[in-house]
Amino acid sequence: MRTHVIHLVNPKTDSLTTRPIYAKRALYSPLAGLLAVAAAIPRDRYEIVLTDENIEPIDFDLEADLVGISAMTSYVNRGYAIADAFRAKGVPVVMGGVHPSFMPGEALRHCDAVVIGEVELVIDKLLDDLDHGVMRGAYKSELLHPMVGLPMPRYDLVKKNRYFNSTFVQTSRGCHQGCTFCAEPLMNGLKFRYRPVGEVVREIENCGSRNISINDADFFGTPERPKEVMRALKPLKIHWQAGVTSKLAQDDRMLELAAESGCTLLSIGFESISRATLKSVHKHVNRPEQFAALVQKVHSYGIMVFGLFMFGFDGDDASVFEETVDFNIGAGYDACAYSTLTPYPGTLTWYEMKRADRIVSFDWTRYDQGHVVYRPAQMSADELCRGGNDAYRRFYSSSSILGRFPLRARRHRAQWLLYNLLMRKGSRFGDNIVAPPTPDPEIVPMPPILPVKEEWRAAVLDAAREAIDQDLRLRPRQRVLG
Ligand code: B12
Incomplete structure (x- = not known):
């Protein structure tokens, strides 16, 4: 029997590929990450509601046990606003995707938990912690998924008639x-x-x-x-x-x-x-x-x-x-x-x-x-x-x-x-424009996997030292499971 609802949200972004301006359709669906997240969640225990804000409004009154938000950098601020709104209503929020993976410290100012990198090997622990009311902080697998036996993405959740490439x-x-x-x-x-x-x-x-x-x-x-x-x-x-x-x-x-x-x-x-x-x-x-x-x-x-x-x-x-x-x-x-x-x-x-x-x-x-x-x-x-x-x-x-x-x-x-x-x-x-200056961010990025190419090392080690100063521990390079 399904006892929980998880609401997965893709925040709106005003990009060339995701604007639904062509017969109310967008050129591409940006949902691959969230479909993979939905697939990793056990179907017998959780019902999934999926919202792509590019094509539909978010129901902030929907009763959910957890909200999951995916974000690239260009729409992470909208993601943070959505996270703040759900948390104000007492709903726990987890974020994932490219930007929160590189800036987990920043994301944790707006949500309860962050998944750094792939979701598949940490989802069980995250949902267990959610059940026990202790879901908090960063979740990151030390192993990379071997890509064998990945759960099938939940294409059934996509409103296909709203995208040319879905x-x-x-x-x-x-x-x-x-x-x-x-x-x-x-x-x-x-x-x-x-x-x-x-x-x-x-x-x-x-x-x-x-x-x-x-x-x-x-x-x-x-x-x-x-x-x-x-x-x-x-x-x-x-x-x-x-x-x-x-x-x-x-x-x-x-x-x-x-x-x-x-x-x-x-x-x-x-x-x-x-x-x-x-x-x-x-x-x-x-x-x-x-x-x-x-x-x-x-x-x-x-x-x-x-x-x-x-x-x-x-x-x-x-x-x-x-x-x-x-x-x-x-x-x-x-x-x-x-x-x-x-x-x-x-x-x-x-x-x-x-x-x-x-x-x-x-x-x-x-x-x-x-x-x-x-x-x-x-x-x-x-x-x-x-x-x-x-x-x-x-x-x-x-x-x-x-x-x-x-x-x-x-x-x-x-x-x-x-x-x-x-x-x-x-x-x-939307014409290209020059972005007005802003102050530096308080938190520095930390790539989920450290690069190994010779020519990358000097620049990245400097930055890693800065990240350590901020108490984001330098992590070992991930290896593939199995
Ligand atoms: C295919 C692709 C696209 C496709 C489609 C993406 C899609 N269907 O989702 C299209 C063409 C639409 C696209 C467009 C753009 N893209 Co693109 N894209 C990619 C690419 C190559 C693969 C993304 C993908 O589908 N991965 C497969 C899924 C399964 O992986 P995933 O998204 O990482 O999700 C996993 C985890 O991150 C995590 N996760 C993800 N979300 C969540 C949410 C929660 C709650 C949790 C717990 C976990 C979680 O779990 C997933 C499974 O393990 C990536 C490279 C990359 N490595 O991400 C670039 C990438 C994401 N794109 C990028 C960019 C810049 C863009 C554009 C801005 C380019 C442009 N000028 O238009 C646009 C923006 C579109 C938009 N606004 O939505 C950048 C983002 C950089 C950044 N820091 O933001 C990347 C990283 C490439 C790069 N240049 O470095 N893109």
């Missing part, structure tokens, strides 16, 4: 790239942990959707494993898209299998068209001289390329915007996103900028890759904002869309148009 399936966690601006290896480790292929297939068969987004940090991370997954996907007759890095997307057999198994779009983190810049942020896999040929090659398999670029690296000056967009239009990218570099707490970019006293705003709401929160090296913050806005306008101008439309190519034209129109509309909604 089903996010994870085939691995971790990434061996170690790019300085990314939180993935710090959350999930510098090695890939793979789910058994049979379990991935079973999840897809039972998720209730034939349109799947694979949400691995880099689905093409190693040469053989993705091929094994794609061979198993072939009989399922689904359409899928995934995020990958550029190197193994050059492998013909990889692309052939991708096309045969239903891949329609690859989101590729190109980041910059300058090799020197890419090296400076440890994105060594990317070779700009190969980008245009790569786009053509992916197209030749009938697959679209969504190019992910960033502006504001130290090597960027005011010429970067026009050069990048000219290149993207010339190379025939199907869609592009232009993010502003953001020093997320706990990443190497954060430590470097903090040490150089270049971070201007610590208002987390501005950490959405649209605002500029730091002093760029070779242009003003205003120029960076304007450049980012202009890049979107030019890439999604009517003439660019018409010129790039795949009239005679094998790509999915309806999906192509949908993405271009959605990105055009979404990017015009």
Whole structure:
């Protein structure tokens, strides 16, 4: 018999991908983390209510035994406000997700408990403590989940008709790239942990959707494993898209299998068209001289390329915007996103900028890759904002869309148009702006897993010493269970 209700809440964020501005739908559901949390909670003992504030209001009067809130940095302040409101009504609150994992001390000012990193290996202890009225403080497993026997995400809780892409399936966690601006290896480790292929297939068969987004940090991370997954996907007759890095997307057999198994779009983190810049942020896999040929090659398999670029690296000056967009239009990218570099707490970019006293705003709401929160090296913050806005306008101008439309190519034209129109509309909604200065945060970040790459050590050890001063004990590196 169910005796308890747990209310899981995703706070609202005004981002390009989560605004429900397209026939009341958002481009992507941001719920993968909470669906995994819901899956880890025993169904016979707890009823789950799931609210995504991006598409529906929160019922603050709902009687729940526990509220669980997930947060990335850009919407953690809203998460804290929601936590404060529930706690004022006497409901215990636990927080998790990327930002609370890096800033547990800060989160604990607003909630009773924080889960640092993965939930699966600590949920039993957390719920036990809840039952005994002693749920408090940080919960963190010293082990990483081996990814075998993960409970199936609770897709039944998602209001699918409110998102274009509602089903996010994870085939691995971790990434061996170690790019300085990314939180993935710090959350999930510098090695890939793979789910058994049979379990991935079973999840897809039972998720209730034939349109799947694979949400691995880099689905093409190693040469053989993705091929094994794609061979198993072939009989399922689904359409899928995934995020990958550029190197193994050059492998013909990889692309052939991708096309045969239903891949329609690859989101590729190109980041910059300058090799020197890419090296400076440890994105060594990317070779700009190969980008245009790569786009053509992916197209030749009938697959679209969504190019992910960033502006504001130290090597960027005011010429970067026009050069990048000219290149993207010339190379025939199907869609592009232009993010502003953001020093997320706990990443190497954060430590470097903090040490150089270049971070201007610590208002987390501005950490959405649209605002500029730091002093760029070779242009003003205003120029960076304007450049980012202009890049979107030019890439999604009517003439660019018409010129790039795949009239005679094998790509999915309806999906192509949908993405271009959605990105055009979404990017015009909120213009990039410079974030006003704020005081420093009182609490320093502590990555859930300490990085091991040689070049990271100096910066991170400094920060770790600071964290120890604040009585956040330095933890040993996690290892995989089993
Ligand atoms: C796929 C992905 C997306 C997808 C979809 C995400 C989804 N469906 O949830 C899309 C494309 C929508 C997306 C968008 C963005 N993303 Co993104 N994304 C990812 C990626 C690669 C995987 C996230 C994921 O789904 N993981 C799978 C789930 C199961 O893992 P999880 O969320 O970590 O959850 C586990 C634990 O954290 C914990 N947990 C999570 N929530 C909770 C809650 C409670 C109560 C508890 C107890 C535990 C708990 O339990 C879960 C299971 O173990 C991550 C990298 C990463 N490692 O997180 C970046 C990442 C989360 N994204 C990031 C960013 C910046 C963005 C964007 C702002 C980019 C942009 N410019 O638009 C937007 C913001 C969207 C928004 N406002 O919601 C950053 C966040 C950095 C930060 N500090 O905030 C990350 C970390 C990548 C990076 N650059 O470092 N993203």
